[in-house]
Amino acid sequence: MNNLSMPPAHLRDTLSRLAYFRGWDAGVVGRLAAGASQHAVAKDMPVLTRGALPEQLYILVSGQVRLYLPLSNGMERIVSLVMPGEGFGEAAIMLNKPLPYGAAACRDSHIIAIGARAYQAELGTSPALLEHTLRLVAGQYQATLRDMEICAQPSSLQRVVRFLMNQETGSMLEGGYEFTLPGRKRDIAAKLGLTQETFSRMLSFLGQQGVIAMRGAAIRVGDGARLRQMDAAICAKVAQQA
């Protein structure tokens, strides 16, 4: 995580262009920029470690960052794949408690770090910002619960099917839709609570069944209804055993 020294004015401009600060008061952004720094993080290098106290708010400028929980077998469970324009660390700063997750770059990334105290000071003077942050954290919370629901499903095939159903935000086409995987397959597998091998097998299976077509990281779901039907079928199959 190499510090890139930048002229303060340039840093302020970078901040104001980030989606994260869209609609924020210019004065607030300017003051936050004063104590900010930009960093380059090489692929697979750590950004912060689980258990440390939060001293910065992080906003991703480019690249991709994974927030993860370390597992006893040396693997990781990914909590969130952070995309450019998104931030992380808000909740830990508010509580001033140890970070519940580690963070590392999935690929070469640029990150802006903002002093936690400066951030808290702004929150203290702006109810609008407070409300915005509350919505932000609430959104992260709910997103995590959605992921948890997927991970908790007992069948790995169903986890993958649910994941595919959740991606129905890509370009729509008659009856189906198309999208690009939001990260490496190994990372997505880690977010679904699967090994990359199992994830690969399930995707292959769905391909054989003609439910999806896969070319590299691009996936085309031929028939959304068929997917939902498959999800229901898995539920039924497990239920019939009773």
Place this chain on the structure above:
Amino acid sequence: MNNLSMPPAHLRDTLSRLAYFRGWDAGVVGRLAAGASQHAVAKDMPVLTRGALPEQLYILVSGQVRLYLPLSNGMERIVSLVMPGEGFGEAAIMLNKPLPYGAAACRDSHIIAIGARAYQAELGTSPALLEHTLRLVAGQYQATLRDMEICAQPSSLQRVVRFLMNQETGSMLEGGYEFTLPGRKRDIAAKLGLTQETFSRMLSFLGQQGVIAMRGAAIRVGDGARLRQMDAAICAKVAQQA
């Protein structure tokens, strides 16, 4: 979920005595009480269903409520076991998005429901309340991440060991501690991502090993260090295979 009609004044008193509202402005509590209602929920009856839009903020007066994610095999993954004085629904109200979890009573319970709009109105006029709520939601988020870390561990024994380590808030005694399980074993198992059978087996095993002693819902961890050592041993055992 039977509505118990109560005199508004009595309801206001009940609210002001709840831990949830400790330190809140009396005027705020009074206005919230105006649109509130108290309900009796029998054991295993639903309080709210996953996917519904949030129309109330709930605070538990007595009993116990579980927030859960439904699984395809008819079981549940418990997200949170709500204890008296705690509330739920804040995040969903802020986002006005469908509830990510269902809620049901673990035992006969009394619940107070507060209109979401009245709650939001108070938030809009009180930055202090806003900040308080932000901390509340951030805390729920982090608690969920902690649970997620336990659930994600590949070994069921380790999940139980970690759970026991997290309970080190009970009465301390030389080298160890004692506590009462915060709910039925089946519910705790569901929170750890285990079946009740597996949970029972792991507890028995730890009992045989002399690490814990169990009498009903009371558990004595004889040696906290031994437990941590055990946790580390599981990590090492899995690691040595590499």
Place this chain on the structure above:
DNA sequence: CGAACGTTTGATCGTATTCAAAGTTTGTGG
């Protein structure tokens, strides 16, 4: 073109689930 990285495929193994039934605690009514 070569090398590093990421993904896929195959074979084996371990572990938690499942189903079934016995055992224990808790609560209730006589």
Place this chain on the structure above:
DNA sequence: CCACAAACTTTGAATACGATCAAACGTTCG
């Protein structure tokens, strides 16, 4: 206070599923 019923928990045996290890296959980038 005891007896009985219901709820909850524990134990046992068989099974299925995903993880693991190992190696081949593609792909992307110097």
